[in-house]
Amino acid sequence: MTSEYQIRVLPQVAASEQSLKSWLAEDKGLDVRTITAVRILKRSIDARQRTIYVNLKVRMYVNEEPVDDEYQPVDYPDVSQKPQVIVVGAGPGGLFAALRLIELGWRPVVLERGKDVHQRKKDLAAISRTQCVDEESNYCFGEGGAGAYSDGKLYTRSKKRGSVEKILNVFCQHGASTSILADAHPHIGTDRLPKVIEAMRNTIIRCGGEVHFQTKMTRLILSNTSNGGNTAGRVIGVEAISHQPSPQEQQFFGPVILATGHSARDVYRYLAEARIEIEPKGIAVGVRLEHPAELIDQIQYHSRNGRGRYLPAAEYTFVTQVEGRGVYSFCMCPGGFVIPAATGQEQIVVNGMSPANRGTQWSNSGMVVEIRPEDVANDDPSPLCMMAYQEELERLCWQQGNRKQTAPAQRMADFVNGRLSYDLPRTSYAPGVISSPLHFWLPPFVGKRLQEGFRTFGRQAHGFLTNEAMLIAIETRTSSPVRILRTPDTLQHVRLQGLFPCGEGAGYAGGIVSAAIDGERCAEMCAEYLKGGE
Numbered sequence: 001m002t003s004e005y006q007i008r009v010l011p012q013v014a015a016s017e018q019s020l021k022s023w024l025a026e027d028k029g030l031d032v033r034t035i036t037a038v039r040i041l042k043r044s045i046d047a048r049q050r051t052i053y054v055n056l057k058v059r060m061y062v063n064e065e066p067v068d069d070e071y072q073p074v075d076y077p078d079v080s081q082k083p084q085v086i087v088v089g090a091g092p093g094g095l096f097a098a099l100r101l102i103e104l105g106w107r108p109v110v111l112e113r114g115k116d117v118h119q120r121k122k123d124l125a126a127i128s129r130t131q132c133v134d135e136e137s138n139y140c141f142g143e144g145g146a147g148a149y150s151d152g153k154l155y156t157r158s159k160k161r162g163s164v165e166k167i168l169n170v171f172c173q174h175g176a177s178t179s180i181l182a183d184a185h186p187h188i189g190t191d192r193l194p195k196v197i198e199a200m201r202n203t204i205i206r207c208g209g210e211v212h213f214q215t216k217m218t219r220l221i222l223s224n225t226s227n228g229g230n231t232a233g234r235v236i237g238v239e240a241i242s243h244q245p246s247p248q249e250q251q252f253f254g255p256v257i258l259a260t261g262h263s264a265r266d267v268y269r270y271l272a273e274a275r276i277e278i279e280p281k282g283i284a285v286g287v288r289l290e291h292p293a294e295l296i297d298q299i300q301y302h303s304r305n306g307r308g309r310y311l312p313a314a315e316y317t318f319v320t321q322v323e324g325r326g327v328y329s330f331c332m333c334p335g336g337f338v339i340p341a342a343t344g345q346e347q348i349v350v351n352g353m354s355p356a357n358r359g360t361q362w363s364n365s366g367m368v369v370e371i372r373p374e375d376v377a378n379d380d381p382s383p384l385c386m387m388a389y390q391e392e393l394e395r396l397c398w399q400q401g402n403r404k405q406t407a408p409a410q411r412m413a414d415f416v417n418g419r420l421s422y423d424l425p426r427t428s429y430a431p432g433v434i435s436s437p438l439h440f441w442l443p444p445f446v447g448k449r450l451q452e453g454f455r456t457f458g459r460q461a462h463g464f465l466t467n468e469a470m471l472i473a474i475e476t477r478t479s480s481p482v483r484i485l486r487t488p489d490t491l492q493h494v495r496l497q498g499l500f501p502c503g504e505g506a507g508y509a510g511g512i513v514s515a516a517i518d519g520e521r522c523a524e525m526c527a528e529y530l531k532g533g534e
Helices: 017-028 092-104 119-130 164-173 193-204 265-274 293-300 385-400 412-417 444-460 512-532
Strands: 002-009 035-046 053-062 084-088 105-113 210-212 215-227 230-242 248-253 254-259 276-280 283-292 319-322 325-333 335-342 350-353 364-373 408-411 431-434 470-475 482-484 497-501
Touching: 002 017, 017 035, 017 053, 035 385, 084 092, 084 230, 092 105, 092 193, 092 512, 105 215, 164 230, 164 444, 164 512, 193 512, 215 325, 215 350, 230 254, 230 293, 248 350, 254 512, 265 482, 276 385, 283 293, 283 350, 283 444, 293 319, 293 364, 293 482, 319 350, 319 444, 325 350, 325 431, 325 444, 335 364, 350 470, 364 470, 385 408, 385 470, 408 412, 408 497, 412 470, 497 512
Parallel strands: 084 105, 084 254, 105 210, 254 497, 408 431
Antiparallel strands: 002 053, 035 053, 215 230, 230 248, 276 482, 283 364, 283 470, 319 325, 325 364, 335 350, 408 470
16 A cells, blocks of 8 residues: 655654654554555755755555656667757757757767866866866866756746756756755756766767767858748758867767857857847846855754754755845855856956765855846847856956956955955855955946845844855856847747757756756747657
């Protein structure tokens, strides 16, 4: 017999299957020896009151063995002899587009400008050692995209565009823990995600697709077609430069899913120069705020003892309005690290990530201010105006950081009160920090709003506004500064048949899962396009 229950238990009860069996046996009047297994289907923590509870949806098996159906695998057929689709970018949008194409019977050819996920690690380690950034292999470019080394958080509010459960199942099929199917805020972990990404690549290759690393798209190949006297462009492939084994130009033919991520600024410049319709998109700009993890645990769990033995590192979410713009926390990483996420020289960009156990002594999050195109542009803005604003702030930050990856930083209370920090706390940011008056050189539009936002958050959570915390500048890559226009019904570019702008880089997603969902949708629309041409 199997039964499902919604239960509310103390953390020590939720910590093991045996304690759950004992609790259920007592609550349901059963002999605990008859309960063969308890599977957690959904899990969330309720920390609103001083007594912390864990809300669970469980499936209890009595006198029978559990069915091995924790996730639903997808069948990926051999597509080696099928027509091909070019997928530009191997981030979550591109990888899930490629897998969905295989599922639908089409052959993906994936082009990734960076290195594979393992070779990429060496270039990331070199940033702290050399203070230099490889422009093609960094925390944003390479297999897995920006998400591969920025935490692997899978929580999303984008639930109407596609199946979140399908995306999570695909991750599980490729090696992610099945706990992501149950957790309210699922998380793979930066240390585990690379193996999952590699398994996805192996599926693509095993099924007859191709994956080309260090291969950067330089332009689209267009063919003009006439339809009833109207001439429209049609994308039939891409030109690219491959750096394996030595630089050479190549052409790849097929419709194109363009999933280049939010930091491929050369792609945006090419699109603007080629007069392919794009528009500026709102972003958010701010800092990484780093607290001692123990302090965040104490605040969020209302206890001097912090998380104790049975609770995970605490998360938080803050949001307020200051002078008509949102100020909010973003990409919160409990028990994590702050990382250097620049993609070129003369720029500093920071981001956050966490290992699977969320076990470091620090917790961080982006603290950002909403920026709209009208805030930084004239009446007739350039489509690249928001990107230019990002670049200006990143270069300013680099100058403040002694023209290295050493990040300018300031204690939190000092920033709010307009005081220079004469020393700084220990930090997880490996390239190092330097004391800087962020309150002075951050644009007032950003700095003043952050100061007021921090005062509000300090009132909401006693102890949050403290000089034990530190601001590390600058967080600018919260989302794409550009939107590539596409039609709602086909997801193709409005004037170019055969071009499917995809994911976060196209301005239609914000995070791993939403980008993956958009990748699947683009693959489906591309399949319909190909069927129409048969």
